[in-house]
Amino acid sequence: MSVWPTTRYRATSVSWMIFRARRPARSSASYWPGRRRTHPPRLPTLLKQQRLPRAGRPLPHNPEDQNFDSRDSRSAHTMPMREQLRNFKKERIMQEAERLFFERGFRGTSLEAIADSMGMTKPFVYGIYDKKTDILYDISLRNISMSLEAVESARQTGGTPADRLAEVARRLTRVCIEHREAVTVFFREEASLEPEHLLVINDMKGRVDRAIGELLQEGVAAGIFQVSDVRIAALAIGGMISWTYSWYRPAGRLSAEDIQSQMALLALRVAGFKT
């Protein structure tokens, strides 16, 4: 069988080159719909096991790998080249999508535009993501994961509940300031998430609020905090810190560090901490 396609592309060599260029090699034609896929575990199971799937397709040779961060902690030496390449692509698609969603909104950005902005064509994106909402889910998931990680890691530092609450506020403020484009997309486009994705995201949001609440409760039990309603106080701290994304300007009057310190101080006040 000839490698040449039907007469349509034979006559004009330029059209044929474009046709080739826009079409992946047959051997790696993994973007065709209808191919067999391993189905991810169902949501209730995931929530119970606290395993949080990424929306991007699992690698064919390792369908169990649903590790969240595409910047995998395994070194370049131990991770198979194919997986490295895939993670690199995923990372770049997420970066471009984040920027475009921020500038034009989720609905105003097509998968084609994301591919375009990387000088690629749509099949490049389809090789990693089936749907645009999956990219939004990954951006949201990374974002809320960073917040949760900031709160959880700060809670495990030593010191009194007051020291730890101040550290929680500092780290959470840093995430909101450093990743404010992602945070903006995250808050703005919540309604564009698939219902099952929103469930996961809201569950994680709840865990951030509960973690702050537990720390406040610990301080109350230790007699150093005074809070009449722990849950409202936790939401207030979360709110005043999250809000920084909307007003922080890199060229502003205060540095990011100054704002982190101020938020730590104000979080302690909300907690009724007596210095």
Add this chain to the structure above:
Amino acid sequence: MSVWPTTRYRATSVSWMIFRARRPARSSASYWPGRRRTHPPRLPTLLKQQRLPRAGRPLPHNPEDQNFDSRDSRSAHTMPMREQLRNFKKERIMQEAERLFFERGFRGTSLEAIADSMGMTKPFVYGIYDKKTDILYDISLRNISMSLEAVESARQTGGTPADRLAEVARRLTRVCIEHREAVTVFFREEASLEPEHLLVINDMKGRVDRAIGELLQEGVAAGIFQVSDVRIAALAIGGMISWTYSWYRPAGRLSAEDIQSQMALLALRVAGFKT
């Protein structure tokens, strides 16, 4: 001249009825583009004069009337019927648009969909609004005006700066809770506003923050508040209150009044008020 149009609609009476139904009467054909309009004053002038225009078209017989609230304070007896009708239409369009923007997002809602949801056709909306962004502007403007009005009115109540700050927090929380659909649209769709509209909105947002800051400063001067950075504290209070829109649920554990009281208490803590 016959009232009947060209042969095209003469033959089928049903088509003609549809044609008539979708077409406004010629005498009130105010939605046709190209008609003469009075141009609104330029933005710097407006900002200086603190006159904030609504985006909807001014009434032909009273082009100077750029009163913000379509629910005009003039009674039904003194306001001309034509103006009353226009305000009623504007109000209804804003309500429907608010609901649809909240449910489907600004980009996901067409002017046609807004008209549809009222059982009307597009020209009905075009009679009041030229562009969809003008509706978004009016929703945003009303929303930020309510917040500003809540803060300004509370500042003018009697009592110490502490009494007034508590009242500011209570009233602002009430706006965020009662109008949380509008508030959600307002925060979510900011990027969809026209640049000149965004300028007006951001100016008013700044006025809300400055008003809180001035009240804090007053308390500091009176020796009852202790704040190391007045502007950050004002933004923190604004943030923790605004955030309520994202977590308040009508069927939740606490009533709206409870949350208002809690926010008043926490705002005083952020202000470093010593009880």
